[in-house]
Amino acid sequence: MPKVNLSLPAVRIREIRINSITGYQGDAEELVSASPRGLKDKNRSFSQCLGCSTSKAACMTVLIQDGAVISHGPVGCAACLHEFAFTYRVNSPLRGVEKPAPRRIFSTNLQEKDTVYGGAVKLAAAIREVRERTGANAIFVLTTCAAGIIGDDVESVCEEAEEELGVPIVPIFCEGFRSKVWTTGFDAAYHGIARKLIKPPRERRADVINVINFWGSDVFKDWFAPFGAKPNYITPYSTTESLAYSSEAAATVQACSTLGSYLGAVLEQDFGVPELPSAPPYGIAQTDRWFRALGKLLGKEEAAEKVIAEKKEKFIPRIEELRGKLEGKTAYVTAGAAHGHALLDLCGELGLNAVGAAIFHHDPVYDSGREENDQLAQRVRDYGSVPNFNVCNKQEFELVNALNKIRPDVLLARHGGMTLWGAKLGIPSLLIGDEHHGMGYEGIINYGERLLDAIENDEFVKNLREHSVNPYTDWWLEQEPHYFLQGGAGIQAVQGGAGK
Ligand code: SF4
Structure with a gap:
């Protein structure tokens, strides 16, 4: 199977794709x-806590200047997204970016009830609200373990929202349990970006x-x-x-x-x-x-x-x-x-x-x-x-x-x-x-x-x-x-x- 396959919603995980x-x-x-x-x-x-792919996917999306990120899951999964606050402030001058746009990070805050009845409606509402509040030119939806376990159809929700709002809504499948190799989160973010944002060359x-x-x-x-x-x-x-x-x-x-x-x-x-x-x-x-x-x-x-x-x-x-x-x-x-x-x-x-x-x-x-x-x-x-x-x-x-x-x-x-x-x-x-x-x-x-x-x-x-x-x-x-x-x-x- 080819390593790169943009027709699939989710990237093949690193341990399977390249044997990591x-x-x-x-x-x-x-x-x-x-x-x-x-x-x-x-x-x-025995192991202590592990890194999570969500934070790596966030690492490659939260600093996109005109984008916004929604973590679709319990609010705790979004905690690691804020670690980039420091990076954002300290490193922007190194890159010559004088006024970095404020980070736009949101969570659907899935509750116990949502894990029973599904979180798709909540996600659709969140995407609409984030677009209205931020005017982002693209919205990245990061999936979490809870969303993956209950089987929310994130791909369909994003497609419908994209049609309605007219901007790319990029699903990124990066649930922590998906891969043992946390850098799969980078791949997941790039896969979403390549599928939805990168255009054929003019x-x-x-x-x-x-x-x-x-x-x-x-x-x-x-x-x-x-x-x-x-x-x-x-x-x-x-x-x-x-x-x-x-x-x-x-x-x-x-x-x-x-x-x-x-x-x-x-x-x-x-x-x-x-x-x-x-x-x-x-x-x-x-x-x-x-x-x-x-x-x-x-x-x-x-x-x-x-x-x-x-x-x-x-x-x-x-x-x-x-x-x-x-x-x-x-x-x-x-x-x-x-x-x-x-x-x-x-x-x-x-x-x-x-x-x-x-x-x-x-x-x-x-x-x-x-x-x-x-x-x-x-x-x-x-x-x-x-x-x-x-x-x-x-x-x-x-x-x-x-x-x-x-x-x-x-x-x-x-x-x-x-x-x-x-x-x-x-x-x-x-x-x-x-x-x-x-x-x-x-x-x-x-x-x-x-x-x-x-x-x-x-x-x-x-x-x-x-x-x-x-x-x-x-x-x-x-x-x-x-x-x-x-x-x-x-x-x-x-x-x-x-x-x-
Ligand atoms: S996505 Fe899974 S592994 Fe990552 S923080 Fe949430 S519950 Fe933990």
Whole structure:
């Protein structure tokens, strides 16, 4: 079955579509070499709370400037949509958006009675009211577990509302229980956007390149200028109009292969926009490859060589200086999949010894099917393997266990809530939300300086360690991090009826 099929209302989930997994313990090289042969996921006999696809779908819709979002479900499911309030305020200047439109987030607030009689009437009324109150040019309807379980016909309600109101009403099927891999929520949002918003191209534009990203700073404006192009950022801070004609761009690039895997493939396969056959530019060797691949795709190889030469002349001396200061320090990384691999690239480039990683899930292959998009394979090739490589499904108890044993000189994280565990153990911990901060040659310097700063200024975390209470027992900290993962001692004990 094709990976991309826009005739279906819902996207095929990631574990079925591209065989993604949420549990692994070993080293990075072994994972890379096993990936083409297909991976079998491992279950845990115990887990803490998990991420939900709804929040990832929200992440890709609530920042669309002229849209509105309705969470169709109990009001609690909409709580995670508001986490983007902070992002919205803090990151808009990085993108040069002076006055971001206020977020428009609503919930149908399904009650117990609705789960008996159905929530379709409530949803239809909510769509009408949201359109009236906000004048949004598109309304995204995110489904939740409750709506999925009672079997509301969300597709039909949206179609009828679209006919009545004359604007796209985009159903996004992202119930938390639908997939074990929370990044399926990104795919679900992109699937809805591609079905309802993206239009066939009127022309091909050599001066526009799609950038599928989160909310990182506007580095691509300067990078694309020598190629005579400008970025079309998808989807945070975009508009329904800019999304509609993303089909006309000369190419699509990704800030993170995990994030944009599905939409990159949709734009290529259904709208003819080629996806750059390269993992994002983290580390010197990969940045070289990325600019060369871009030059080749655009037929501007000379421009690419010029950019590479100029940038290297400017930035390499400072990179070497930082490498001299960081060489031999140990680092541990925790992040979502491909961005975690990118952080491991930065460690490799800066001479840090990556002694482990807790990565939230693993995609053995992306929707493009191209090996060149695989950031972990490239990391292993360029800088070597990473031991203690744990695919942890954001299970913080595994992270704490590993950090407590490994005690790296620094922890690099991408998600709030993860750095605190390093800090409580007295480990300098760095969290950078701007995913473009580490990109390109200059990004290596950005990260190197921040890492150095974090490592040298460790008084705070040392004090914190003295005054922190670790909620985990000594018993747990003495076990292996994968104790509860299939193959670990814990799951065997549970299966044998002697669970702890
Ligand atoms: S959609 Fe499901 S998993 Fe997500 S917050 Fe609601 S109930 Fe929880």
